[in-house]
Amino acid sequence: MASKVSLKAGRGKSVKKSAAADEDGSTVAVAARFVKEWSTWTMKKAKVITHYGFIPLVILIGMNSEPKPSLSQLLSPV
Template sequence: MASRVALKGKGKSGKGSKASENRSTAKCLKEWSTWAVKKAKVITHYGFIPLVIIIGMNSEPKPQLSQLLSPV
């Protein structure tokens, strides 16, 4: 049993080129947004507590680091 090979024409086609460009742009946008959300989650996860400590140390009255880290 012989396998069939479908040949696609190369070059510009009137209606198909715009649709493929839109699909590739949409796919690229989706991949980029997924990548950005993953990076934002990692940055938020590891950066939140240090940010709170830095903001706490720059507030008035100036607490010591041990006072910021102790639960009481």
């Protein structure tokens, strides 16, 4: 007995909208897409800033504390 294999086109989420739903929700969809793209862009930039800015921030805070260490004392492991 041969099994029948069916291939479905579009295995992901497919959204079908009617013309009336497209007219009513177009501004909401555009605004939601804009917020999603903006938040993704912001999080990518925040990740880069955090990655490259953490050690300089620690050095800056360490140099402004009491007693004032020199940069060599701040960077030495001992």
